[in-house]
Amino acid sequence: MAEEGYKVTLNVYDLSNGLARQLSTSFLGKPIEAIWHTGVVVYGNEYYFGGGIQSSPVGTTPYGRPMRTVELGVTHIPQEVFEDYLRDIAPRYTAETYRLLTHNCNNFSNEVAQFLVGAGIPDYILNLPNEVMSSPMGPLIMPMIQNLEATLRSNTAPQTTQFVPTAASVSATPQPAAPSPAQAKREAPAPAPSPAAEEKKAAKETTAPAADPLGSARGKVQEEVMREFAAIMASGTLRASEAAALAMRRVMERHGDGATMQQS
Template sequence: MLTDVEYDNLPNLISGCLVHEVTIGFMCLLPYLFLVYSIFHNWWIIEMAEESYKVSLHVYDLSQGLARQLSTTCFGKAIEGIWHTGIVVYGNQYYFGRGIQNAPVGTPPYGTPLKVVDLGFTHVLKNVFEAYLQEIDHRYTAETYRLLTHNYNNFSNEVAQFLVGASIPDYILNLPNEVMGSPMGALMSY
């Protein structure tokens, strides 16, 4: 990538090649090559579709309502649910289970979503998205899963930011902090 000084001096480098009637060779093309590289090294951002694809967040309560009923007794505060999320785009739901997984909408093992949150639209092509998932799959494996700090909701949040530039709702992301901030949660950390 070009430094600020090199970038600011780019017109002088190019005109220097032309003014001195130097044959444009590799050295004169070098600034152009650096400029092209600096623009396209994040190719997945550049390669976008003209049509848009709807992106939504499917939210499931893994406790199936028990968290709402028992949380005040167990944690000393009301917790609405134990949230599990998946991103829905291109007719599939993408989620973090035993690694990054996907399934046609309506077939994941969590049943019917409790909520569907509209995240917006993306212009990222499906093949670019799938390449992105391959790029991050080493961070989302069964071995890297952590219930409170690196889970399905963290995956959904990262994917949402890639596709639409927005985070998933805070009430989902902040659930581990709510649990750990309770009297019982403090005991669970030992």
């Protein structure tokens, strides 16, 4: 088999399950075919970026049935060499480094395809972020995406990965000896600030930004997506990247009419 090579294909999924095609014109002001997710299929496995570099036997990923399959070529690289390569690049593909627009599952698939067959994945998949951001609603979506990314990076739920070495287990913190009366006095916490001081501090930290030409629509949609995202993550059934896509999809479904959204 090594002499004949290994077939390499790209599984292409629509994370919106058809809603992007139905609602994108009214929501974004331009048609978008799908919200793409991809995985590279080779050696009987599908390799993809989801909270880290992962692999699953073909047909068993959490994304269901692919919308289409793209032939990428044939590789003569042995599986063990390829998976050594994945371990080398794993530090660049983690939950912390994930970026919805510039460093996502499709960027991973593109890099892997170039390693295996010397060619990348289709441009229409890689260009989706530019298509979205160049839409009339791009200025509204960008802050929402930034907030989602901040939430993804601060998510403390463990992310299982296939090719990142297991982190060293954290030993239990020993309980300190009881302090002497003199130590307790020195280490006593400072008195809690008054409610007025707390209110003043909070007001300072949440200073309103400059006037936004999109009015209240920006804040409304951001808040809705973040509430949806938090509720989905609390259920513990989806990865952060999948929860973000589902939250966006639910808000898109509620606001299929972009004009109605801005007037509400």
